[in-house]
Amino acid sequence: MRAKGFRSAVIAAALSVVLCVGMLAGTTFAWFTDTVTSAGNIIAAGSLEAGLFYAEGWNGEDTAW
Structure with a gap:
């Protein structure tokens, strides 16, 4: 029985590996046989200005975000 x-x-382990x-x-x-065509795309460099806003206090009704 054992x-x-x-x-x-x-057998189950071998089938799982296969x-x-x-x-x-x-x-x-x-993955290696997939083909995609894409026309009209342009790669351009640009700049992005980002900033942080730090607020102290309670988020109340008269708070303007």
């Missing part, structure tokens, strides 16, 4: 349980555990390797290979294949 050998049968061990055998099924080994399934994971197959999914990894399929994902990698799909």
Whole structure:
């Protein structure tokens, strides 16, 4: 009885490994064979001005954010 349980555990583990390797290979294949075309896009440099506003006090009704 103990050998049968061990055998099924080994078979289940082997099938899990084969399934994971197959999914990894399929994902990698799909990733490297995918094609996308995009027209009219422009890459441009710009500037961004950002600042912080620190407020002290209670957030009440007459607080203007």
